[in-house]
Amino acid sequence: MRIAVCWKWVSLDRDHDVDERWAGVSAADEAALEIALLLRDAFDDCDVEVICLGPKDADDVLRSALAVGATSARRIDASAELDGHTVSAALADHLHGADLVVCGDYSIDRGTGSVPVFLAAELGAAQALGLIDVDLASAATMPLRVVRRLDGGRRELLDVSLPAVLSVEGSVARLRRAPLAASLASRSIAIAAVPGPHGRPAEAEVHPYRPRARTLPAPTGGPLTRVREILDIGGDDGHAETVTLDPPAAAGRILDQLREWGY
Amino acid sequence: MPEQTTVDAIVVGAGPAGSAAATVLARHGYSVILLERGSFPGSKNMYGGVVYPRILDQLHPEWWLEAPIQRWVTRRSTMVLTDTQAVTVDFRSTDWGAPPYNGATAYRPDWDHWLAGKAEADGALLVCSTTATGLLRDGSGRVVGVTTDRPDGDLHARVVIACDGVNSFLAKEAGLYGEVDAANYTLGVKETIALPKDVIDERFAVRGRDGVDIEILGGTSGVNGGGFIYTNLDTLSVGVVLKLPKLGAQKLRPEQIIANLKAHPAIAPLVEGGEIKEYSAHVIPEAGLSMMPTMTADGMLVAGDAAAMCLAAGIWLEGVNFAMASGMYAGEAAAEALEAGDTSAGGLAGYERRLNDTFVLRDHRKLHRAPALVLSDRVQHRYPAMIANTVERMFRVDNPSPKPGLRRILNEERKRAGVRIRDLAKDTLDGLRTFG
Amino acid sequence: MSGAPTGERWPELSFEDLIATTRFDIHERAHITVDDAICADCSTRECVVACPANLFVPTSDGGILFNYEQCFECGTCYLLCNKEGAITWTYPEGGHGVVFKRT
Ligand SMILES: Cc1cc2nc3c(=O)[nH]c(=O)nc-3n(C[C@H](O)[C@H](O)[C@H](O)COP(=O)(O)OP(=O)(O)OC[C@H]3O[C@@H](n4cnc5c(N)ncnc54)[C@H](O)[C@@H]3O)c2cc1C
Ligand code: SF4
Ligand code: SF4
Numbered sequence: 070m071r072i073a074v075c076w077k078w079v080s081l082d083r084d085h086d087v088d089e090r091w092a093g094v095s096a097a098d099e100a101a102l103e104i105a106l107l108l109r110d111a112f113d114d115c116d117v118e119v120i121c122l123g124p125k126d127a128d129d130v131l132r133s134a135l136a137v138g139a140t141s142a143r144r145i146d147a148s149a150e151l152d153g154h155t156v157s158a159a160l161a162d163h164l165h166g167a168d169l170v171v172c173g174d175y176s177i178d179r180g181t182g183s184v185p186v187f188l189a190a191e192l193g194a195a196q197a198l199g200l201i202d203v204d205l206a207s208a209a210t211m212p213l214r215v216v217r218r219l220d221g222g223r224r225e226l227l228d229v230s231l232p233a234v235l236s237v238e239g240s241v242a243r244l245r246r247a248p249l250a251a252s253l254a255s256r257s258i259a260i261a262a263v264p265g266p267h268g269r270p271a272e273a274e275v276h277p278y279r280p281r282a283r284t285l286p287a288p289t290g291g292p293l294t295r296v297r298e299i300l301d302i303g304g305d306d307g308h309a310e311t312v313t314l315d316p317p318a319a320a321g322r323i324l325d326q327l328r329e330w331g332y
Numbered sequence: 333m334p335e336q337t338t339v340d341a342i343v344v345g346a347g348p349a350g351s352a353a354a355t356v357l358a359r360h361g362y363s364v365i366l367l368e369r370g371s372f373p374g375s376k377n378m379y380g381g382v383v384y385p386r387i388l389d390q391l392h393p394e395w396w397l398e399a400p401i402q403r404w405v406t407r408r409s410t411m412v413l414t415d416t417q418a419v420t421v422d423f424r425s426t427d428w429g430a431p432p433y434n435g436a437t438a439y440r441p442d443w444d445h446w447l448a449g450k451a452e453a454d455g456a457l458l459v460c461s462t463t464a465t466g467l468l469r470d471g472s473g474r475v476v477g478v479t480t481d482r483p484d485g486d487l488h489a490r491v492v493i494a495c496d497g498v499n500s501f502l503a504k505e506a507g508l509y510g511e512v513d514a515a516n517y518t519l520g521v522k523e524t525i526a527l528p529k530d531v532i533d534e535r536f537a538v539r540g541r542d543g544v545d546i547e548i549l550g551g552t553s554g555v556n557g558g559g560f561i562y563t564n565l566d567t568l569s570v571g572v573v574l575k576l577p578k579l580g581a582q583k584l585r586p587e588q589i590i591a592n593l594k595a596h597p598a599i600a601p602l603v604e605g606g607e608i609k610e611y612s613a614h615v616i617p618e619a620g621l622s623m624m625p626t627m628t629a630d631g632m633l634v635a636g637d638a639a640a641m642c643l644a645a646g647i648w649l650e651g652v653n654f655a656m657a658s659g660m661y662a663g664e665a666a667a668e669a670l671e672a673g674d675t676s677a678g679g680l681a682g683y684e685r686r687l688n689d690t691f692v693l694r695d696h697r698k699l700h701r702a703p704a705l706v707l708s709d710r711v712q713h714r715y716p717a718m719i720a721n722t723v724e725r726m727f728r729v730d731n732p733s734p735k736p737g738l739r740r741i742l743n744e745e746r747k748r749a750g751v752r753i754r755d756l757a758k759d760t761l762d763g764l765r766t767f768g
Numbered sequence: 769m770s771g772a773p774t775g776e777r778w779p780e781l782s783f784e785d786l787i788a789t790t791r792f793d794i795h796e797r798a799h800i801t802v803d804d805a806i807c808a809d810c811s812t813r814e815c816v817v818a819c820p821a822n823l824f825v826p827t828s829d830g831g832i833l834f835n836y837e838q839c840f841e842c843g844t845c846y847l848l849c850n851k852e853g854a855i856t857w858t859y860p861e862g863g864h865g866v867v868f869k870r871t
Contacts, residue, residue, distance in 0.1 A: 082869070083791070090372040090445060243796070246861075248483040250337050252459065253365075371793070371863045376841065378871040439870050461863025481862055499843045514847040521820045523786075524870045567870060580814030580848045585822065587786060611786050612871040613820035613840040615847065 070115035072105045073167040074098075074139070075160055075184070078123030078130060087126075094121075094130050096239030097173025103242035104203050104235070105171045106138055111208035116140040120163055122147045122156055128260040136247035136255040145265035152268070157187035159265045164192060167232065174199045174236040185236040194232040201238050338488040339363040340670055342478055343456075343495055344464045344502060346373035348652045349636025349659035350495035351447040354456035355391060356663025362670055364456045365487060366448065367480065369463035374444030377497075378522065378612040381562035381569040382545050383443060384435045384653045391660060392450060394431075400446050401436035402564035403543025404429045407536070410647075411598065413550040413559075417720035418598035429542050437543050437562045437569070443652075464496065467505050467632075474676070475506060475631035491666045491675040492632045495659055498615050500638035508625035508634060514576045516619035518557060518644070518707075521586040522571025523594075525606035529566045535602050536563050547647045549706075550716030551593045553584050556707045558647030559593045561602060570594060570603055573616065573647070575707055586613070616651070618644045618707070621700045627687070628680045635662040643695055645702035645766075654692055661686035701766045710755060718742075718749035783822055787838050794837050795864035799857075800845070804831035806854040814848040815855075840866050 076098045082091035102119060109115045119134040119142045121127050131142035145159055164170055170192070175182035182198070189196035201224075202216035212228040215235065219225050229235070247255070288295045297311075314322055339362075343354045346368035354366040370376040382405055388395040406429040409422045428434040452458045468477035468486060477488035494502040498517070503509055527535075536544045548559035557574040572589050579586070594603050617623060617640035624640045627633065635641065636655035643650040665683035669675045687693045705711060722745045726738060746756060807813075808830050815824040815832070821840055825833040839860075846857040859865070 084869075090375070090441070246482055249459075249462070249480055249485045249487065252462075252482065253337065253457065256457065369859055369862045371867065375867045376865070378868050441868050441870070463859050463862040512847070517843075517847055519818065519820060519842065519844050522871060564870075569871070576818065576844065576848055580812070580818045583817060585817055586820045587783060587822075591780070608781060608786065608789050610789050610868065610870050612790060612868055613842050613844075615843045 070112045071167050072108060072115060072117045072169045072171065073164050074102045074105045074117060074119045074134075075164075075170060075172045075188070076102075076119055076121040076130065076134070077156070077173070077184075078121055078127035089126055089129065092126060092130075095173050097175065097237060099173075099244035100237050100239050100242045101171040101173045101235075102134060102137070102139065103244045104237055105169075106245070107205050107242065108169070108203070108208050111205055118143065118167075120145060120160060122151070122159060122265060124148065125262070128262075131260045132255040132258055133247060133252075135258060136252045137245055138251075142260055144260050144262045146262045147265035148267045150268070151266060153183035153187055155266050155268055157184045157191055160184070161188055161191035163263070164188070167192075169231055170194065170234045172234065172236045174238050182236065185234050189234040192232060192234065194234050195229050196234045197227045197229045198234075198236045199238060200235055201241060203235070203237065203241060336486070336488055338477075339365050339457075340489060341365075341491050341493065341666055342367060342464075342487055342489040343493045344478060345495040345497055345636075345638070346370075346448040346451075346458060346460070347377055347444055347495060347497060347636060347655060348447060349638070349641075349655035349662075350493070351444070351451045352391060352656045352659030353493045353495060353635060353663035353666070354448075354451040354458075355454050356660055357667055358451060358455035360663075360667040360670075362667060365489070366451055366456045366458045367462050367464050367478070367487075368448070368458065368460045371461050372441070372445055373448035373458070373460070374439075374441035377440040377444055378520070378614045379440055379651065380520065380522065380560045380571060380573075380649055381437045381564070382435045383438050384650055385656070386432075386434075387653055387657045387660065389432065391656070396431055396433050396436075398446075399436070399438070400442035401438045403437045403538075403541050404433055405435040405437065405545045405562075406542040407538060407544045409544065409546045411546060411548045411551070412716045412719050413548060413596060413598060414717050414720045416597065417724060418596075419720050419723050420598075435545065437545075437564050439564070447656075464502060467492070467502060473630065475629060478502070490631070490670060491680070493659075493662050493666060494632065494634045494638050495636045495655070495662075496638050498617050498637040498640075498642075500634065502632075503625050503634045503638050506629045506632055506634075508627075508629060510625075513623075514580075516617065516623040516640075517576045518573045518616045518618045519576055519579060519586065519613060520571060520573045520616055521590060521613045522560075522569055522611070523590060523608050524564075524610040524612070525568045525570055525603055526566060526609045527568060527603075527606045531605075532563050532566065532568065538563065541565075548593070548599075549647055550712070551596055551599070552712075553589045553592045554713070555579050555582060555584065555589060556709070556712045558706070560647070560649075561599070567609060568603060568606060570599075573644075573649070575618070576615075587611070616644055616649070617642050618703050620644065620703055621693075621696050624696075627684050628677045630676045633662045633666060633680055633683055635659045641692065641696075643699060645699045645706065647706060648702075654695075657690065657692050658687060661690070661692070699766055701762050705759065705762050705766060708759075710751060710759060714749045714751050718745045718751060721745045721748065787821060790838070790840075791867040791869060792838050793864050793867055795861045797861060798836040799841075799860040799865065800834070800836045800839060801856045802832055802834035803854055803856075804833070806851050807832040810849075810851055810854070812850075815845045818844050818848055820844065838866075 076094045080087045081093045105117045117139050119139045122145045172185045197215045200215045201218050204214035207214035212230040217225040341357050341364040343350045343366045357364040407424045412419045463481045464478040466479045470476050543563040546561040551559040555574050556578045559572045562569040635658040641654040641658045668682050669679040725741045846855045
């Protein structure tokens with residue numbers, strides 16, 4: 070059994086300084102390692118490997134991972150600013166054969182949460198993302214029972230079989246502290262590094278389209294009218310139409326429309 | 333059970349004192365662990381803003397080539413404020429802007445990090461994010477190590493040097509301090525205020541890397557203490573130091589006292605328009621010699637603020653240099669004791685001898701009256717008005733009345749401020765004996 | 769910002785904005801606790817005016833509400849408080865608490 074934990078080396082400071090005082094991994098990434106360590110105890114004969122993409126300075130966080138009990142640690146030598154696709158492609162090269170991959174749900178610096186999604190696709194693994202709980206007892210019986218946060222305070226229970234990629238929120242677990250002796254011993258460990266991508270920082274960040282705020286007159290009609298007003302649909306500009314279909318046909322229709330619009 | 337971790341020496345606290353001590357021990361070839369509770373050295377430490385690193389000539393010659401400083405202090409002013417007046421004594425020296433320099437503004441998270449890095453480079457093992465929580469002792473009561481807040485966190489050593497700062501719970505636990513009295517402490521609060529470098533250069537009349545150090549008497553809203561302004565490259569350090577019991581006994585909060593200082597007509601033009609980048613606070617051991625602990629116990633030494641080594645001559649604050657020096661001497665004495673195989677209090681006596689023979693305790697002895705004098709009610713509440721009014725009347729043009737003589741003005745203003753001639757004479761004598 | 773007399777000059781920033789300029793890496797364990805039953809008998813309340821982080825807030829029922837999160841770990845409160853047992857003061861777990869950057 071092999072569990073891999075993916076870490077991203079980032080600046081933890083609001084000014085984005087990356088000198089050694091301000092760099093590290095996010096609380097979500099730390100939680101990912103704690104979950105992996107807890108699951109290791111539930112499976113027998115299980116290794117936890119931590120893989121971190123980053124420059125040489127990132128070795129220190131990998132040593133701290135070894136000090137808290139990771140079986141092994143590896144650094145993919147890469148520049149700090151890369152897009153999610155490049156990161157997940159580089160990670161996937163080293164993750165084939167892992168039964169379970171645990172990531173933080175999004176890194177603080179870019180915050181898109183796309184890496185685990187791409188990873189699951191690259192590895193052909195199941196995915197359960199943005200988790201707020203992992204039922205450790207379920208590891209004995211499998212599938213793994215996990216909990217995901219949905220909008221409006223609702224929760225989704227998922228049963229995940231392996232291989233799988235999980236991403237967890239920082240609140241699922243607090244990483245245990247390294248015992249003093251292990252922490253001291255880890256100081257002299259050399260971290261294995263493998264070559265990885267070196268991209269230039271992305272020129273500009275791409276944000277999803279957000280319509281401008283505008284003022285609407287107070288509602289007059291029923292709820293459906295209001296939704297139409299807000300979304301600008303059902304007007305006569307030819308961009309929108311209202312259809313009534315059963316769910317599978319509706320999904321098909323949406324996909325067709327998206328394709329037509331060039332997505 | 334994990335194996336017991338044992339080293340020659342543990343230094344608690346990677347401030348200026350601890351890093352100096354660890355450097356000396358590592359250079360003598362001893363295994364030394366430097367423990368720091370912050371995530372990096374300096375992350376817990378704030379001060380006013382000027383280091384006087386002369387003592388580093390011994391530890392790190394030509395330190396100025398690499399030390400992370402902001403500006404070299406080439407202009408030093410002392411201001412006396414009343415609500416509407418300001419008297420400033422201003423001194424400049426171009427010598428201070430060239431090697432070997434005198435003082436420099438620096439941020440502690442930069443300075444302490446750099447100094448601890450030097451200790452590491454010399455072979456000390458720096459362990460951050462680890463708080464020493466207590467002392468380990470053997471049956472005879474001798475200190476043999478520390479406990480920490482890590483799992484299996486006990487650490488054993490032949491000697492422990494406590495450089496854990498003003499609150500030093502280790503020195504207190506070892507019984508080296510008597511009763512703790514709030515009157516021996518002041519609180520320092522400060523804002524770091526960003527302004528473009530050229531604006532700072534212009535407002536403070538300096539160029540390039542030259543900087544200014546201004547100490548202020550009378551700008552603390554009636555709470556005994558002092559104020560300060562220091563220039564960094566593109567920020568100002570603006571703050572106040574407040575005597576604890578006096579602060580607690582009135583109604584203004586520390587940030588309001590800073591706000592009042594910033595609004596003073598003599599200060600406002602200097603700080604206007606700046607953006608606050610950081611608000612910070614720290615306590616200062618203010619009482620010098622009179623509060624110092626016993627310096628050694630069996631297996632243990634205390635240095636820096638942990639031993640109240642900060643020289644707080646009222647509004648003039650020197651602590652980092654005293655910390656570095658006392659740390660260095662503690663390191664030397666510990667090395668000597670390790671060599672001789674005797675780290676009992678007696679074996680460590682070389683520490684106090686060094687403190688007594690050097691500026692560390694000599695300056696403290698010379699200035700032992702200063703904190704009480706400068707923070708006294710007369711100096712704080714009566715003298716600023718007396719001085720400012722005297723100067724105002726000297727400079728005022730009262731035609732057609734003839735100019736009064738200085739002696740007459742001074743005498744009238746002394747009476748007006750409610751200062752008795754006997755007290756003025758005594759304070760002047762004290763001042764001369766202290767600073768003269 | 770309670771307890772301040774009216775008519776004083778207020779800082780140009782609200783206290784919340786001022787302290788928001790400082791970095792804190794908060795740990796879930798409260799490193800300082802205040803026994804507000806003891807505070808109920810305290811007439812001096814020096815902590816309220818002196819704590820530079822403004823963490824001691826008098827409550828309407830005569831107690832003290834204390835939040836440990838944005839604390840400078842300076843020591844002012846325990847030095848000034850003279851009621852035995854009111855304040856239990858320790859450092860936060862290593863690596864947590866206030867993180868200074870430019871001071
Ligand atoms: C407002 C203010 C203005 C000042 N202005 C000046 C000035 O302009 N110039 C000047 O020279 N001095 C100034 N000083 C004084 C100066 O800051 C101190 O004297 C100096 O920092 C003392 O150094 P130190 O190494 O003894 O202690 P500190 O700098 O306090 O270092 C102690 C270290 O120990 C660590 N520590 C504490 N307890 C533990 C523990 N249990 N386990 C592990 N680590 C621990 C702390 O995190 C810290 O890093 C000022 C002080 C203040 C508060
Ligand atoms: S903490 Fe101390 S000073 Fe503050 S209210 Fe309680 S008893 Fe009084
Ligand atoms: S240690 Fe300082 S900042 Fe923290 S609660 Fe006490 S007085 Fe306030």
